[in-house]
Amino acid sequence: MHNVGLTYQTDKQMVTALENINLQIEEGSFVCVLGPSGCGKTTLLRIIAGFHQATNGEVLLDNEPISPKPDEHRGVVFQQQMLYPWLNIEKNVEFGLKMRNVPPIERRRIVDHYLEMVGLLQFKKSKSYELSGGMKQRASIARVLANDPRIVLMDEPFGALDAMTKEQMQDNIRNIWRETNKTIFFITHDVEEALLLGTHIIVLSSRPGRIIKELHSELPYDIEEGRSRMYRSEKDFVIKREEIINLISS
Structure with missing residues (x-):
């Protein structure tokens, strides 16, 4: 992004x-964007x-x-799960593949792969209203990944979840x-x-949103599943948290 404004x-x-x-976003990085309410975080995501x-x-x-329109290179996961309630989870995840005329056998292989990755393979025949909030969000992530985008855009995907489910989802997405x-x-x-997810952390100012701080971190590579809590009290973590x-x- 060069001198971008809106x-x-x-x-x-x-x-x-x-x-x-x-x-500048490096391929394979996990970019987290922070800033006060109304600073343009979601606007920035929507531009990308x-x-x-x-x-x-x-x-x-x-x-x-x-291009100023959505395409298969950029997949979006919203805070509210955008699943079709009349389709089961399997059909929701394969929807984009079907629209792109991917053959049925290949669709099933891809769908099963990503449902297994998010831990929902046994629920693939369930409707979205039969799942918990965290499970719905995992289904939304599987649907985006099934289309194999270059970049996955996530707009506060865990903001509506309870603390325990949120921690589990952080482990899952990591x-x-x-x-x-x-x-x-x-x-x-x-x-x-x-701090627990981002290899590249961006802090925006209040409106108009400008980048006022960028941090790079190796921590997300090191965290073991279910052990993220232990890092919250480490000195370097606390210093960075207070600075931000x-x-x-x-």
């Missing part, structure tokens, strides 16, 4: 949501996804401009990232979540 007109005024965003078009600057993927080596762009309000909280609240 301005829009409301009924009363012009609003600058983002300003002078310069960002192709839902919004930047009014300034350029956004490139492999040195080619990103394991998926390690296994698939996908590039993940992850919006969160939770500073500890960003102070930046966001200042």
Whole structure:
């Protein structure tokens, strides 16, 4: 992203949501974006996804401009699970593959692979309303991964989950990232979540959103499943957490 900005007109005024965003995302990295409410985090994600078009600057993927519309290279996981309630989990996950005319045998292989990865293979005949919130979100992640995007965009995907389920989902997405080596762009309000998941952490200022801090971390490579809590009290973790909280609240 080179000098990216976005301005829009409301009924009363012009609003600058983002300003002078310069960002290089390495393939295979886990990028976490933090900032105060209304700073443009979701707007930034939507520009990468192709839902919004930047009014300034350029956004490139492999040195080619990103098209101002969704495509198979960028998969989005929202906070609210966007599953079709009239389809079972298997049919939800294969939906994009079917739209792309992937042959049925190949579709079944891909769907089973990703449902097994997120721990839902035994629930593939269930409808979404029969699953818990965490299971629905895992199904949403499987559906995105099944389309094999270059980058997975996640907009506060665990924000509505209870604390225990959230911790389990953090372990789950960290394991998926390690296994698939996908590039993940992850919006969160939770500073500890960003530190536990992000190899590249970006902090935005209040509106208009500008990048005021970037951190790089090896921690997500080291965390063992179910052991993330032990890192929260480590000195370096606490120092980084307080630094980011102070930046966001200042």
